[in-house]
Amino acid sequence: MLGIKAVHHSGQSFINKYTKFANGLAGRIDIKLSRHADIIEDQAQRTAKRDTGNMANKTTKSKISKGYEVRGKADYTIFVHNGTRYMKADPYIKRSFDKEKPNIKKFTLKGLGL
Numbered sequence: 670m671l672g673i674k675a676v677h678h679s680g681q682s683f684i685n686k687y688t689k690f691a692n693g694l695a696g697r698i699d700i701k702l703s704r705h706a707d708i709i710e711d712q713a714q715r716t717a718k719r720d721t722g723n724m725a726n727k728t729t730k731s732k733i734s735k736g737y738e739v740r741g742k743a744d745y746t747i748f749v750h751n752g753t754r755y756m757k758a759d760p761y762i763k764r765s766f767d768k769e770k771p772n773i774k775k776f777t778l779k780g781l782g783l
Contacts, residue, residue: 705773706730706737712765713739718749728762739765 710730717725727742739762741750752758 701776702736702773703730703732705769705776706739708772709739709762709765709769712768713741713762716761716765717741718759718761724749 707730710728713728714725717728719725724741724743724746727746728739729742730737730739741747741762748756750758750760750762
């Protein structure tokens with residue numbers, strides 16, 4: 670809670686109005702970030718190596734405390750994504766994020782009025 674006590678001239682608490690506004694804004698931001706994460710997830714699933722399809726099927730979006738993450742949950746994803754000394758890396762999730770990053774940046778700058 671903010672350490673601000675202010676009363677609007679109409680008698681309603683400024684903090685109540687600010688809180689409603691902030692919560693509404695946070696909800697709209699969350700929806701947009703979720704959509705960007707969906708795009709990254711879809712792109713990563715489409716570009717994952719397809720020997721069995723397991724890695725693509727186990728690449729999923731999850732809500733975390735400060736947004737969303739797209740993660741490969743197959744046991745061997747880290748080896749495919751980062752490579753090994755015997756196998757070249759195929760960073761399909763990072764590639765998908767990098768492809769969507771300009772759109773996320775535009776949304777963030779536009780949303781902040783910059």
